[in-house]
Amino acid sequence: MIKFTIITLFQEAIEPYLKASMMWKAAEKGLAEFNFVNLRDFGLGPHKSVDDTPYGGGDGMLLRCEPVFNAIESIKAVNPEAKVILPTPVGEIWAQARAREFAADTDAHYIILCPHYEGYDERILSIVDYKVSLGKYVLTGGELPALTVIDSVVRLIPGVLGGEQSAEIESFSDGDNLEYPQYTKPADFRGMKVPDILLSGNHGEIAKWRAAHSGKVE
Ligand code: 6GU
Secondary structure, three states: OEEEEEEEOOHHHHHHHHOOHHHHHHHHOOOEEEEEEEHHHHOEOOOOEOEEOOOOOOOOOEEOHHHHHHHHHHHHOOOOOOEEEEEEEEEEEOOHHHHHHHHHOOOOEEEEEOOOOOEEOHHHHHHOOEEEEOOOOOOOOOHHHHHHHHHHHHOOOOOOOOOOOHHHHOOOOOOOOOOOOOOOOOOEEOOEEOOHHHHOOOHHHHHHHHHHOOOOOO
């Protein structure tokens, strides 16, 4: 079973997604487990502060080292092998190859540290195993990237998607096969017709057509 521990100040922003659809089913089936750690519980002083102003000046607040190190160490005390993932716009672009690698390690434990505010103290990187970015734009925090990483990994765990080897054949499954165009009933919707070949019953020709109309990721 693959475990995810999400360190965040905004559990309520993440939790509904994990309680729905395939993520919920994966947890129900015991194939994945999702846990939360509230970074605030490791905050400093009476206000449980987790951030402070940057040395050298400048706008914004940065996540401090102490709450983050203490939160991660509390999780690693139980599982020293757990890997730490940090969502950051300057990370490695998240890709299917990495999702496959994560999903293949069936008893892995991934700690996802969701940054917030304007950034984090650089020394936090000393306890990070993977810096992950979703792409060339900036989000307010690590919650959406955390969900993206989790979803893309969990759907690849054998047994999560329906009976039909779905993850195998679906879009992005092996990193470079994009889905071919698909249609369901009706065969003619407002004059937009399903390609004849798909109605032909000729499975050899259908397979060829699909191969010819599949995209490539990279
Ligand atoms: Cl992982 N974090 C933030 N804050 N912004 C992003 C991102 C991550 N990936 C793309 N933009």
